[in-house]
Amino acid sequence: MxxxxxxxxxxxxxxxxxxxxxxxxxxxxxxxxxxxxxxxxxxxxxxxxxxxxxxxxxxxxxxxxxxxxxxxxxxxxxxxxxxxxxxxxxxxxxxxxxxxxxxxxxxxxxxxxxxxxxxxxxxxxxxxxxxxxxxxxxxxxxxxxxxxxxxxxxxxxxxxxxxxxxxxxxxxxxxxxxxxxxxxxxxxxxxxxxxxxxxxxxxxxxxxPSRVIEDSSLAVQSVGGRSLLQYRNKGSRRGGSSERARERSGSEPYPPVEFKEKDSPCILLWAENLTVSFLSDGKWKRHDLSPQTFGEGASVTLAGSSCSESNSKLVLNYENVLGFRSFKMIFAMSQRHYKVSARRWFTLDEVILEYEGKKATFNASRSIYAPAEYSYRCESVSSFRYAQLTPRTPKDAAKDWRVSFEDFQIQGFNLSKKEFSYASDCAGFFTPGIWMGLLTSLLMVLILTYGLHMIMQLRTMDRFDDPKGPAISVPQTE
Structure with a gap:
C-alpha cells in the first residue's frame, strides 16, 4: 500500500x-x-x-x-x-x-x-x-x-x-x-x-521562480538611466515597463491604449493590470478590466475622449462590468506652468467611474504628477493600499469602490512618434536601503566624534616624582 x-x-x-x-x-x-x-x-x-x-x-x-x-x-x-x-x-x-x-x-x-x-x-x-x-x-x-x-x-x-x-x-x-x-x-x-x-x-x-530560463527570442535592449515604456509599430517595446511586463507575464507585452485626435496621438495609457472592486451586500466584488482594455481581444471604446494643450480626458467605455451594463473609467488630466519650478507640469486630476447614471470620483492630483514633457509611471496605484487615489469627498460614492493599477503608465501631453516619453517614476529617491546606510553612517560619525572629544579632554599631571632626587617618603604612623 x-x-x-x-x-x-x-x-x-x-x-x-x-x-x-x-x-x-x-x-x-x-x-x-x-x-x-x-x-x-x-x-x-x-x-x-x-x-x-x-x-x-x-x-x-x-x-x-x-x-x-x-x-x-x-x-x-x-x-x-x-x-x-x-x-x-x-x-x-x-x-x-x-x-x-x-x-x-x-x-x-x-x-x-x-x-x-x-x-x-x-x-x-x-x-x-x-x-x-x-x-x-x-x-x-x-x-x-x-x-x-x-x-x-x-x-x-x-x-x-x-x-x-x-x-x-x-x-x-x-x-x-x-x-x-x-x-x-x-x-x-x-x-x-x-x-x-x-x-x-x-x-x-x-x-x-527559483530557476529562470531566459528566452532569447524575447530579448530586448534596455536603455540607461530611469527607463520608460516604449511601443514600436512592430509590436515590440523597449524600456523599463515593457521589460518588467515581459518578465512577469512571460509573453510579448501588448501595446498601450492610444487615443488620436486629427490623426495624431495625444494620450497613451498602459498597465499590466486594471482592477475595480465594488462593495455589494458587505462583500467586495472584483473585476479585472485588463482583458477588455489591452491586447487582441480588447473591447473597450474611447468615445468621449478629448485632448488639448491644457486639458486631456481619456474615457474607457465598457459593457457588463460587475453587473452594470454601462461602465466608464475616465482619466482627467491637466497641465499648467508653475512659477516656483519655472516649468510646466501635468497632473492626473481625477479618476472617475460612471455607472448606471452614478459617479464615483477619486482625487489623484496630490500624488500623480510629472513634468509636462514626461510620462508618469508607477509600480502600483490604488485607492486602498498606500492610497494615491482618494475619494473626492467623504460622502462620495467612491467609498464603495476600490481601484488598483499595476505597472501603470500614462501620458496625456507632448506625445511624439506614438511612444511614451521619458518616464517620471513614483519611486522615491531615498529607498529603505539608502536610509539604513545614512543612519548607520551618522551613528558611526557620532561615535567617532564622541571618542575624539574624550581624547581631547585628557590632561597630563602637573607634578611628577624626580628620579634623580631623593625618593618621596611617606611616614607611617602606628
Whole structure:
C-alpha cells in the first residue's frame, strides 16, 4: 500500500513536470491546492499544456475550489519555487525515500488536488489579496508555534499565511535541505490542524521562480538611466515597463491604449493590470478590466475622449462590468506652468467611474504628477493600499469602490512618434536601503566624534616624582 502511494505521488509530480515542460519557463511558479480529508476539491478542467494562468483564471479556479471546501485556508508562501525543484528533490527520480517533499506528497495523495504548473509571477504574488477578497478576512502571518496556541473555529473563515524561505548560496544550507525544512513546517502545521479537528484548505505557491530560463527570442535592449515604456509599430517595446511586463507575464507585452485626435496621438495609457472592486451586500466584488482594455481581444471604446494643450480626458467605455451594463473609467488630466519650478507640469486630476447614471470620483492630483514633457509611471496605484487615489469627498460614492493599477503608465501631453516619453517614476529617491546606510553612517560619525572629544579632554599631571632626587617618603604612623 505504501509503495502504491509513493508511485501515485511520483506520477503526479511527473505529470506536473511534463505539462510544465511544454511552456516557457521565463517567470512562472507552480501552485497546488488541496483540502483536508472529507472535503475534496470540486473537479475542474486543468489548463492546457504550456498555458500560463492569468489573474482572472486563478480567481476562477480558487473561487470554484473554495465553493465547497473549508474556509480555514492555509497559505504556504515560499520565497522561490519552480517545477524543477520537484523533479530534482522530489520523489520522481532517484531514491523515493529521500524526497524533500514527503509531507506535501502525502497531503496531495490524500485528496483530489488542484495542480497549476505555470502561474505568472505577479498573479502568484497577488494570491494573498485574492484569497483575502474571496474569504472577506484579513491574513494572519503565523508559524507552527503560534498556530499551536490558536484555537480556530470551523464556522469562521480564517486566512493563515506561513512564509517559507529558499536559499542556495554556498555558505548556507543547500536547496534540498531548505526545501526539506519547509516540508517539515508544512507537516507540523497540518498535524496541528488535524489534532484540533479543524477542516482546512491549503495552498502552496511562491513569490518568484527559483530557476529562470531566459528566452532569447524575447530579448530586448534596455536603455540607461530611469527607463520608460516604449511601443514600436512592430509590436515590440523597449524600456523599463515593457521589460518588467515581459518578465512577469512571460509573453510579448501588448501595446498601450492610444487615443488620436486629427490623426495624431495625444494620450497613451498602459498597465499590466486594471482592477475595480465594488462593495455589494458587505462583500467586495472584483473585476479585472485588463482583458477588455489591452491586447487582441480588447473591447473597450474611447468615445468621449478629448485632448488639448491644457486639458486631456481619456474615457474607457465598457459593457457588463460587475453587473452594470454601462461602465466608464475616465482619466482627467491637466497641465499648467508653475512659477516656483519655472516649468510646466501635468497632473492626473481625477479618476472617475460612471455607472448606471452614478459617479464615483477619486482625487489623484496630490500624488500623480510629472513634468509636462514626461510620462508618469508607477509600480502600483490604488485607492486602498498606500492610497494615491482618494475619494473626492467623504460622502462620495467612491467609498464603495476600490481601484488598483499595476505597472501603470500614462501620458496625456507632448506625445511624439506614438511612444511614451521619458518616464517620471513614483519611486522615491531615498529607498529603505539608502536610509539604513545614512543612519548607520551618522551613528558611526557620532561615535567617532564622541571618542575624539574624550581624547581631547585628557590632561597630563602637573607634578611628577624626580628620579634623580631623593625618593618621596611617606611616614607611617602606628
Amino acid at each position: 505504501a509503495d502504491r502511494k509513493i508511485l501515485s505521488c511520483s506520477i503526479i509530480f511527473a505529470v506536473l513536470f511534463y505539462v510544465a515542460s511544454f511552456g516557457k519557463c521565463n517567470d512562472q511558479v507552480p501552485l497546488m491546492m488541496w483540502s483536508s480529508a472529507g472535503s475534496p476539491l470540486q473537479s475542474q478542467m486543468p489548463p492546457a499544456a504550456g498555458h500560463i494562468v492569468s489573474s482572472s483564471q486563478l480567481e476562477s479556479y480558487l473561487k470554484t475550489a473554495l465553493s465547497n471546501t473549508p474556509h480555514n485556508v492555509l497559505l504556504f508562501l515560499q520565497d522561490k519555487l519552480s517545477v524543477d525543484d520537484f523533479t530534482m528533490y522530489g520523489g520522481v527520480f532517484g531514491n523515493k525515500q529521500d524526497s524533500a517533499f514527503s509531507n506535501l506528497e502525502a497531503a496531495l495523495h490524500s485528496s483530489n488536488p488542484l495542480m497549476l504548473p505555470s502561474v505568472a509571477r505577479p498573479v502568484a504574488n497577488a494570491v494573498t489579496g485574492i484569497l483575502q477578497e474571496q474569504l472577506d478576512t484579513s491574513p494572519l502571518y503565523m508559524d507552527p508555534e503560534t498556530l499551536a496556541q490558536l484555537r480556530l473555529n470551523a464556522s469562521v473563515a480564517a486566512l493563515l499565511v506561513f512564509r517559507l524561505p529558499y536559499a542556495t548560496s554556498a555558505d548556507m544550507m543547500s536547496a534540498k535541505e531548505v526545501l526539506s525544512g519547509n516540508d517539515e513546517v508544512i507537516g507540523q502545521v497540518l498535524s496541528i490542524m488535524n489534532s484540533q479537528a479543524v477542516p482546512y484548505t491549503a495552498v502552496y505557491t511562491a513569490l518568484q
